[in-house]
Amino acid sequence: VRVRIRRKLRRCLRAARKRAEQPVPDPGGDPGDPAPGTPGDPGTPAPLGRFLGVTASDSDGFRFTLSRPAVAAGVVTVQLRNTDSGPHDLAIRPEAGGDKIVHFEPVDPGGVHQQPVTLAKGRWYLFCSLEGHEAAGMHAVVRAE
Numbered sequence: 001v002r003v004r005i006r007r008k009l010r011r012c013l014r015a016a017r018k019r020a021e022q023p024v025p026d027p028g029g030d031p032g033d034p035a036p037g038t039p040g041d042p043g044t045p046a047p048l049g050r051f052l053g054v055t056a057s058d059s060d061g062f063r064f065t066l067s068r069p070a071v072a073a074g075v076v077t078v079q080l081r082n083t084d085s086g087p088h089d090l091a092i093r094p095e096a097g098g099d100k101i102v103h104f105e106p107v108d109p110g111g112v113h114q115q116p117v118t119l120a121k122g123r124w125y126l127f128c129s130l131e132g133h134e135a136a137g138m139h140a141v142v143r144a145e
């Protein structure tokens, strides 16, 4: 009986390995993150959602585009990437209101800044604090769960 179980286990492992080799279709909306520490590499999903990419751009109004809609609560590496032709910064506060928990210095065009940010469970509001940018659309919400 033990041999049969072992054989079955081996078959399971082989099947699991085969599954792991196949590309997993993205369940929804997450274009993938650059791996922490390697800005410029799109498409490698970070394990456990502890990386949040924020792209500041000016296409049809100022925009913050998130690499994923939700992250794991706890310490998350937040990366601001500025693809616009002017500087942008990043501030984060609870969506329901309250004080900013972090405020990145402005990032120059083409620049990247990342740092660890502790996000407790909940919804967090990200915005550019430079005058007029938030009103022009440079904001987003991420869930920490």
Ligand SMILES: [Cu+2]
Binding pocket: 056, 062, 087, 088, 089, 128, 129, 130, 133, 138
């Ligand atoms: Cu801005």
